[in-house]
Amino acid sequence: MIDREGPVPPxxxxxxxxxxxxxxxxxxxxxxxxxxxELEQEYGLARDTLRKAVAVLKDExxxxxxxxxxxxxxxxxAEG
Amino acid sequence: MIDREGPVPPxxxxxxxxxxxxxxxxxxxxxxxxxxxELEQEYGLARDTLRKAVAVLKDExxxxxxxxxxxxxxxxxAEG
DNA sequence: TCACATTTGTACGTATGTATC
DNA sequence: AGATACATACGTACAAATGTG
Numbered sequence: 001m002i003d004r005e006g007p008v009p010p011x012x013x014x015x016x017x018x019x020x021x022x023x024x025x026x027x028x029x030x031x032x033x034x035x036x037x038e039l040e041q042e043y044g045l046a047r048d049t050l051r052k053a054v055a056v057l058k059d060e061x062x063x064x065x066x067x068x069x070x071x072x073x074x075x076x077x078a079e080g
Numbered sequence: 081m082i083d084r085e086g087p088v089p090p091x092x093x094x095x096x097x098x099x100x101x102x103x104x105x106x107x108x109x110x111x112x113x114x115x116x117x118e119l120e121q122e123y124g125l126a127r128d129t130l131r132k133a134v135a136v137l138k139d140e141x142x143x144x145x146x147x148x149x150x151x152x153x154x155x156x157x158a159e160g
Numbered sequence: 161t162c163a164c165a166t167t168t169g170t171a172c173g174t175a176t177g178t179a180t181c
Numbered sequence: 182a183g184a185t186a187c188a189t190a191c192g193t194a195c196a197a198a199t200g201t202g
Contacts, residue, residue, distance in 0.1 A: 011189075067198045068200075069200085
């Protein structure tokens with residue numbers, strides 16, 4: 001699922017996968033994305049890499065983290 | 081110089097120190113801040129911590145990194 | 161209040177890849 | 182070819198916040 005040979009860093013690939021899950025509605029607003037432990041098991045990536053992927057989504061405003069709870073999908077901005 | 085006991089994370093403390101050096105003119109625009117190796121020796125902090133401190137300054141637009149060169153202080157926005 | 165599990169945040173150490181000089 | 186320097190990645194550990202019982 002993650003191509004370690006290609007030019008795109010794994011953290012960017014994972015960010016893209018999670019972004020797709022969010023914008024497609026697979027993970028709806030208010031719901032949490034898989035925890036770091038679950039992502040670790042699912043993708044076999046290190047914590048540092050997972051954190052970076054989540055940081056990308058936070059920067060984009062797609063998710064927000066709640067310490068002790070999880071990383072939640074935010075409500076999308078109202079459309080036109 | 082870095083208080084490991086206090087509530088402020090070391091990377092934020094270091095970011096504050098570097099920010100002060102920059103805005104005070106001690107490290108002028110066009111000049112590079114100390115390298116990760118130098119910061120490591122000076123503050124005894126890990127690479128990840130140093131990277132995070134520098135990332136703060138980058139987010140603030142105070143510095144920009146040039147791969148293979150260093151982290152350079154940017155020209156401040158023209159004043160009023 | 162306390163103990164416990166879960167989850168994110170922070171921190172340290174190390175290795176490899178890539179770019180510049 | 183070598184030195185320097187940032188970017189990325191992996192492994193590990195402890196702290197802090199939250200929820201449950």
